[in-house]
Amino acid sequence: MPVQNLFSGDATKPETVAPGLSRKVGAHSDNVMVVEVHFEAGTTAPLHHHIHEQITYVMSGKFEFTVGDKTYIVGAGDSLYKQPNIEHGATCLEAGTLLDVFTPQREDFL
Numbered sequence: 001m002p003v004q005n006l007f008s009g010d011a012t013k014p015e016t017v018a019p020g021l022s023r024k025v026g027a028h029s030d031n032v033m034v035v036e037v038h039f040e041a042g043t044t045a046p047l048h049h050h051i052h053e054q055i056t057y058v059m060s061g062k063f064e065f066t067v068g069d070k071t072y073i074v075g076a077g078d079s080l081y082k083q084p085n086i087e088h089g090a091t092c093l094e095a096g097t098l099l100d101v102f103t104p105q106r107e108d109f110l
Contacts, residue, residue: 014038020092021045025109033105039063039092047089052102054082061096065089 007027014022014036020043026034039045039061047066056065057079065072065080067088074080076096082088090098 009036019043023109028105028110031104033102033109035100035102035106035109037098037100039090039096039098041092041095044091045089047087049085049087050106051084052104052106053084054088055101056080056082057099057101059097059099061092061098062094063096063098064091064093 009024012024014024016022020040022038024036026036028034058074058076060076062075065074065088067080067082068086072080
């Protein structure tokens with residue numbers, strides 16, 4: 001199977017995950033994946049954990065993140081690292097978009 005090097009944002013439709021929360025899976029391989037996540041204000045991504053390393057870059061909006069036993073208020077230009085299996089979640093304070101990078105890829109998102 002040929003490698004797909006370009007994932008056009010215009011060609012990919014967001015998938016509704018929960019009320020006020022949608023995502024678009026971007027470029028990915030077995031080792032890495034990028035996902036654009038859109039939040040409406042007041043939407044919460046409940047505390048959860050997974051085996052993947054994750055970096056979140058805040059593209060827009062304002063969020064309250066819990067990572068382990070710490071809570072952070074973050075906005076555009078901020079980023080967070082989440083090591084494998086750490087409990088984390090977020091509440092959107094002002095509507096915005098996150099860019100999540102996972103390693104390895106989230107097969108459950110495909």
